[in-house]
């Protein structure tokens with residue numbers, strides 16, 4: 070069974086559309102929305118193609134109509150793009166986001182997979198130190214062979230006491246120094262972390278065309294082009 074693992078697409082349709090893989094099942098680890106300005110094709114694609122999706126903190130905020138507070142860096146980017154989410158997403162899309170489960174477990178090819186956006190003990194928000202020691206107490210009692218998690222936008226694979234902790238990275242806003250879209254393939258239990266270049270110019274042009282506050286583009290563009298963190302993020 071060939072699994073396509075996606076996370077943190079963040080309304081960046083050109084990034085998602087660049088992933089050219091055959092797969093038997095697509096699993097999505099949340100954060101479909103905010104930061105970019107094309108949420109509709111992203112949510113539609115996931116509705117049509119993902120066999121399982123868990124809720125990210127941004128999916129939760131958009132679906133619950135939480136207004137982000139003004140701030141700096143990514144918080145401000147979320148605030149500015151959220152108006153586009155609410156303008157463009159239909160009630161059907163918002164209902165889909167609101168009903169996403171916080172966690173999901175699947176058994177595939179004899180492996181037990183545990184899907185969560187951030188962490189099993191805090192599914193939406195926790196940033197776990199991405200080290201064996203950071204994950205050890207969290208996975209110790211987990212009934213799973215592979216923990217699939219996103220949220221950090223940093224692609225990684227760790228072996229922790231016989232379990233695998235896999236973060237496919239971010240499709241739509243990588244922050245690990247490589248601006249290419251990040252994802253993972255799991256085939257027969259073997260994990261492959263992958264990247265694909267996409268048309269970042271098209272993403273930026275679409276943001277301009279969306280009518281979003283230009284301050285959002287000022288924040289997003291350097292992050293998208295470098296795969297780095299927002300310069301003024303707190």
Ligand SMILES: [Fe+2]
Pocket residue numbers: 077079100125127220221222
């Ligand atoms: Fe995210």
